[in-house]
Amino acid sequence: GEDVEQSLFLSVREGDSSVINCTYTDSSSTYLYWYKQEPGAGLQLLTYIFSNMDMKQDQRLTVLLNKKDKHLSLRIADTQTGDSAIYFCAESMVRGSTLGRLYFGRGTQLTVWP
């Protein structure tokens, strides 16, 4: 299957860490992505991880991948009000002509309170 599941809402206080979780079903996923979408805007790639990696850190962002459980998480350290947005988890698979096709979760609305 190609289902990607995310919780819909997350609220945190400014300065705390945020952890957004995602589960996927297809074990043949090659890349897993986190995108950010602000109101009325397109998608901004935050980070991505190749399926043979367990962890990737990029400044305030830490991605953890548990392939056995098909679980992906995004941790945002020192969350700021500007981080308030919808965060999408997505997976891609390589199957012939479907190279580059992404399957998205429904998105997690992150609200950061001052």
Added chain:
Amino acid sequence: GAVVSQHPSRVICKSGTSVKIECRSLDFQATTMFWYRQFPKQSLMLMATSNEGSKATYEQGVEKDKFLINHASLTLSTLTVTSAHPEDSSFYICSAGTGVLTTDEKLFFGSGTQLSVL
């Protein structure tokens, strides 16, 4: 980083008219472009995949005659919503890829087009 430009960002049209949305890759050659549709508070649903110089591949349930896709060059793909109706109102987003799987494989997204059909 690579940039994908999508235009217009917002369009309002009357029912029955056609609307064209452009997606350009500004600093790389996009052999493959994807068109997604996003309903409010929903995920992005792939509508079609277009490869330069060939016909687009549409997802199940997407009307080919309704959503015309043209990928005439390596930097430009267009989506035309023909005879638009209110139910076509949505947020449309394009993405572009290089078509080559590398360790840096990623897609670049346009900023989206909010279509409102009156």
